[in-house]
Amino acid sequence: MMSRATRWALAGAGTVGVVGVGRLVARRRRRHQPERQDGWYVVRRGITVDRPRDAVIGFWTDRERLDRALAEWATLERIDGDRWRCVAADPAGGGTAWQAEITVEGPGLLRWTVVDGPVRQEGRVELVDAPQDRGTEIRAELRYRSGPVRRAFGLVGGDEPDLALRDTLRRVKSLVECGQIIDTRRDPSGRSERQERATDKVREKLTTGGRA
Amino acid sequence: MRALCWEGVGKLAVRDVPEPRVRAAGDIIVKVRASSVCGSDLHLINGYLPAMREGDVMGHEFMGEVVETGPGVQRLRVGDRVVVGSVVACGGCWYCRTEQFSLCDNSNPQPVLTEKLWGHSPAGILGYSHAAGGYAGSHAEYIRVPFGDVGAFPVPDGVPDDAAVFASDAMPTGWMAADFCGLKGGEVVAVWGAGAVGQMAARSAQILGAERVIVIDRLPERLATAAARLGVETIDYARTDVLEALREMTAGRGPDACIEAVGMESHDVGPTYAYDRLKQSARLQSDRPTSVRQAIMACRKGGTVSIVGVYAGLVDKFPLGAAMNKALVLRMGQMHAQRYIPMLLDRLAAGEIDPGYLATHPLPLDQGVRGYELFEKKRDGCLRTVLHPVG
Numbered sequence: 167m168m169s170r171a172t173r174w175a176l177a178g179a180g181t182v183g184v185v186g187v188g189r190l191v192a193r194r195r196r197r198h199q200p201e202r203q204d205g206w207y208v209v210r211r212g213i214t215v216d217r218p219r220d221a222v223i224g225f226w227t228d229r230e231r232l233d234r235a236l237a238e239w240a241t242l243e244r245i246d247g248d249r250w251r252c253v254a255a256d257p258a259g260g261g262t263a264w265q266a267e268i269t270v271e272g273p274g275l276l277r278w279t280v281v282d283g284p285v286r287q288e289g290r291v292e293l294v295d296a297p298q299d300r301g302t303e304i305r306a307e308l309r310y311r312s313g314p315v316r317r318a319f320g321l322v323g324g325d326e327p328d329l330a331l332r333d334t335l336r337r338v339k340s341l342v343e344c345g346q347i348i349d350t351r352r353d354p355s356g357r358s359e360r361q362e363r364a365t366d367k368v369r370e371k372l373t374t375g376g377r378a
Numbered sequence: 379m380r381a382l383c384w385e386g387v388g389k390l391a392v393r394d395v396p397e398p399r400v401r402a403a404g405d406i407i408v409k410v411r412a413s414s415v416c417g418s419d420l421h422l423i424n425g426y427l428p429a430m431r432e433g434d435v436m437g438h439e440f441m442g443e444v445v446e447t448g449p450g451v452q453r454l455r456v457g458d459r460v461v462v463g464s465v466v467a468c469g470g471c472w473y474c475r476t477e478q479f480s481l482c483d484n485s486n487p488q489p490v491l492t493e494k495l496w497g498h499s500p501a502g503i504l505g506y507s508h509a510a511g512g513y514a515g516s517h518a519e520y521i522r523v524p525f526g527d528v529g530a531f532p533v534p535d536g537v538p539d540d541a542a543v544f545a546s547d548a549m550p551t552g553w554m555a556a557d558f559c560g561l562k563g564g565e566v567v568a569v570w571g572a573g574a575v576g577q578m579a580a581r582s583a584q585i586l587g588a589e590r591v592i593v594i595d596r597l598p599e600r601l602a603t604a605a606a607r608l609g610v611e612t613i614d615y616a617r618t619d620v621l622e623a624l625r626e627m628t629a630g631r632g633p634d635a636c637i638e639a640v641g642m643e644s645h646d647v648g649p650t651y652a653y654d655r656l657k658q659s660a661r662l663q664s665d666r667p668t669s670v671r672q673a674i675m676a677c678r679k680g681g682t683v684s685i686v687g688v689y690a691g692l693v694d695k696f697p698l699g700a701a702m703n704k705a706l707v708l709r710m711g712q713m714h715a716q717r718y719i720p721m722l723l724d725r726l727a728a729g730e731i732d733p734g735y736l737a738t739h740p741l742p743l744d745q746g747v748r749g750y751e752l753f754e755k756k757r758d759g760c761l762r763t764v765l766h767p768v769g
Contacts (some may be wrong), residue, residue: 356393357433372488
C-alpha cells in the first residue's frame with residue numbers, strides 16, 4: 167500500500183504534468199492559428215516557380231493554356247476589361263461550388279473576392295522576382311471570415327481555406343513548370359474496391375495542404 | 379495483368395491487377411522485361427518506411443519495352459528498349475534544371491507526410507510507398523512511367539536485359555556515392571556493404587581514380603565476389619575489428635572517403651547492435667545506423683563520408699562529435715538517376731562496368747515471393763533476384 171505522502175506526491179506530479187502538457191498544446195495551437203485582423207483570418211503563403219515573371223504572367227493570359235489547366239475544376243469568364251468571374255468546384259469536394267470575381271490590378275498583381283461560396287474570402291496575389299535566378303515568387307494573401315465553431319467544423323471537414331490555398335499554389339507551380347498535375351490515384355493495385363476507397367482517403371490526407 | 383503486391387508487414391503475394399493506362403501527355407507504358415529486387419524494398423516490406431498500403435505493387439528498378447506513348451512524348455518510340463530511373467522527375471522545375479532530379483518539386487503528388495518528416499518533400503519514386511507518391515511499381519507486366527522523355531533511356535544494342543536493369547538504380551546510386559567523394563586520384567576508399575549498390579560504388583570509385591578500395595561486409599560469398607570481380611580488398615566485420623583493420627591498412631591515416639551503402643537495417647555483432655535492433659523493433663528509433671557510425675569513426679581527418687544507404691527518420695547515438703572535430707564532409711542523398719544513366723549506359727556498352735553478375739537469381743514474376751525470401755535471407759549466394767514478368 168502506498169503511503170499518503172507518496173499518493174500526494176504522485177497526484178501533484180500528475181497535475182503539474184497535465185497542466186504542463188495542456189499549456190504546451192495550447193501554445194502550439196496558438197502558433198498554428200492564422201493571424202487575425204479586423205475580424206478576418208489572414209494567411210500568407212508563397213511558392214517559387216522556376217520561370218521568369220513574364221512567363222508566369224503569360225501562363226495566365228494565354229487563354230488556351232489556362233482553359234486546359236483549369237478544365238478539371240474551374241471555368242473563367244471575362245466580365246469586362248480587368249474583371250473576371252471564376253466558378254470552381256470546392257477543392258475539398260462535396261459538390262459545392264464557389265464563385266469569385268478576379269480583378270487584375272497591374273502587372274503581376276491581382277485580387278479576388280469570393281462572391282458566392284461556403285466561406286467568405288478575399289485575397290491578393292503578387293508576383294515577385296526570386297533571387298539568384300530562381301524564377302518567380304508567387305505570394306498570396308488570403309483573408310477569410312469564419313467563426314470559431316465553423317472553423318472547428320471546417321478543420322474536421324478538411325476544407326480550411328489555407329489548405330485549399332496551398333493546394334492551389336502547388337497546382338499552379340506544377341502546371342507552369344511541367345504542364346501537368348501528377349495523379350497516382352487508382353493506379354494499378356491489388357486492392358479490393360473497399361480497400362481502394364480507404365486508400366483514396368489516405369491519399370487525400372497526404373495530398374491536402376502540401377507545399378512542394 | 380500479374381503483379382507482386384505488398385499485403386502487410388512481411389507479406390507479399392502475386393495478384394491479378396488492372397493494367398495501367400496513359401493518364402497524361404508525357405506518360406509512357408513500359409512492358410517490363412526485367413525488374414530487380416532492391417535492399418530498400420526490404421525496408422518497405424518490413425514496415426520501416428511508412429505509408430505502404432495493402433495491395434501496393436512493389437518494385438522500382440527495372441527496364442523494358444515501350445508499348446504506348448502519350449501524345450506529348452517526343453524522344454521515345456513504341457518498341458524502344460529502355461531503362462527507367464527509379465526516381466520520378468518532371469524535368470521542368472529548378473531541381474531538375476540543375477540536375478538534382480531526386481529533389482524534383484513536382485513529382486510527388488502526396489507530399490504531406492515527407493514534409494512533416496523531413497521539412498520538404500523530395501521527388502516521387504516508382505513503387506515506393508505513399509510517402510513517395512503512391513506510384514504503382516515495376517514487379518508487374520506493365521508499368522506507367524510519368525514524364526517518359528525525362529526518365530526513360532534507350533538501352534544500347536548488345537547490353538543484355540539483366541545488366542541494363544541495374545542502370546535503373548544500383549549503378550547510378552553507386553556512381554553518385556563515389557561522385558560525392560570528390561576523388562582526385564590515388565585515394566583509399568572504404569565501402570560498407572557488398573550488395574549490388576556497394577559493389578557498384580566500389581567499381582565507380584575505381585573508375586573515378588581511387589587507388590585502393592576496401593569493401594566491408596559479413597557475407598563471405600559477397601566479399602569473395604567483390605574481390606574476384608572488382609579486385610578490391612575486403613574486410614569481414616563478423617571476424618575482424620573494422621576500425622582497427624582500416625587503420626592498419628592505411629598505416630594509421632584512415633580511408634580518405636567512406637561510402638555507406640547499407641541503410642537503416644544495418645547488421646553488426648555485439649551488444650550495441652542488439653540494443654539498436656531491440657529499439658528499432660519496438661519503434662523507439664526508426665533506423666539502425668550501425669555502419670554510418672563506423673564510417674564516421676573510421677574516416678580520416680578531413681575526409682568525406684558518403685551515405686547512399688536509405689534512412690527514413692531518426693537515429694540514436696550519431697557520432698556528431700567525431701564528424702565535427704575531424705572536420706568531415708558528410709554527403710548523402712537519393713540518386714539523381716537521370717543525371718547519370720546516359721553516361722552509365724555508355725560505360726555499360728563499352729564494357730567498363732559490367733553489373734550482369736549481380737543478377738544471381740533470375741526468376742519469373744510468379745516466383746517473386748520466393749525471390750524476395752532468397753534475397754532477404756541471403757540464401758544460395760543471392761546477390762540480387764531479378765524478376766521477369768514475361769517469359
